[in-house]
Amino acid sequence: MTIRSVRTTHVALFGTSADPPHNGHRSIVATLGHQFDYVAVWASDNPWKRDQSPIAMRMDMLELAIADLHTPGTIQLHRELSHPYTAVTLERARRLWPQAEFTFVIGADLVKQLPNWHRSADVIQWANILVFPRPGYDLQDTDLTELRSHGAQVAIATPLSQHHISSSTLRQGCPEQPDEIPTVVQAYIHQNNLYPCPENTPTTP
Numbered sequence: 001m002t003i004r005s006v007r008t009t010h011v012a013l014f015g016t017s018a019d020p021p022h023n024g025h026r027s028i029v030a031t032l033g034h035q036f037d038y039v040a041v042w043a044s045d046n047p048w049k050r051d052q053s054p055i056a057m058r059m060d061m062l063e064l065a066i067a068d069l070h071t072p073g074t075i076q077l078h079r080e081l082s083h084p085y086t087a088v089t090l091e092r093a094r095r096l097w098p099q100a101e102f103t104f105v106i107g108a109d110l111v112k113q114l115p116n117w118h119r120s121a122d123v124i125q126w127a128n129i130l131v132f133p134r135p136g137y138d139l140q141d142t143d144l145t146e147l148r149s150h151g152a153q154v155a156i157a158t159p160l161s162q163h164h165i166s167s168s169t170l171r172q173g174c175p176e177q178p179d180e181i182p183t184v185v186q187a188y189i190h191q192n193n194l195y196p197c198p199e200n201t202p203t204t205p
């Protein structure tokens with residue numbers, strides 16, 4: 001009898017509002033590309049957020065940012081994983097890759113929020129959780145205690161680089177820190193007149 005070694009495929013899952021994608025997201029995805037067999041990325045409608053740009057545009061911007069990393073075999077956009085609820089995304093991922101081990105990726109700002117998500121018990125049961133440090137958000141191992149008390153396998157990532165930037169800042173600022181937006185995404189924003197400066201927007205009398 002031949003014994004074959006079958007290695008589990010480790011898949012990282014990263015969902016983002018991507019409104020717009022910025023270098024914080026880019027650093028997360030690039031770091032994952034070095035550490036996982038495969039990285040699946042999608043844009044979604046966060047059930048806790050309102051007035052987001054059209055999902056198709058956010059998905060397009062994310063696709064451009066991913067293509068710009070030039071790692072087509074490892075990091076890919078998966079539009080079909082997009083759902084406001086991560087538990088539903090994970091159901092889809094489990095159907096797509098039945099043999100894989102999943103790691104769901106969040107930034108430090110979501111650590112305290114995740115236990116309150118829709119069917120968070122399923123999320124924690126079906127995926128390891130990897131937390132990326134985020135400037136402005138303190139992150140100690142003790143901050144993971146609550147998630148661990150719910151049975152989560154949680155770890156803190158070591159990112160390739162850290163960026164003190166958020167999509168909301170970029171949306172307000174015309175955008176004010178364009179160097180924190182990948183160049184390919186900047187071009188898309190310009191072409192589609194996304195996030196216009198308030199002073200350039202005509203006011204109705």
Ligand SMILES: Nc1ncnc2c1ncn2[C@@H]1O[C@H](COP(=O)(O)OP(=O)(O)OP(=O)(O)O)[C@@H](O)[C@H]1O
Nearest residue numbers: 016017018024106107108133134163165166167168
């Ligand atoms: N600069 C950053 N450093 C580390 N993690 C980040 C950073 N920006 C976002 N993230 C993480 O990436 C994921 C997607 O974040 P999201 O798309 O909401 O970006 P955001 O900048 O927080 O947007 P917004 O300001 O609109 O809330 C979340 O898990 C978030 O914690």
Ligand SMILES: O=C(O)c1ccc[n+]([C@@H]2O[C@H](COP(=O)([O-])O)[C@@H](O)[C@H]2O)c1
Nearest residue numbers: 015016017044045046084085086117118
């Ligand atoms: O499942 C939930 O209840 C839930 C609540 C808030 C956010 N999420 C997901 O978490 C991911 C990160 O959200 P965001 O807005 O920080 O980019 C994104 O894929 C959202 O759909 C999921």
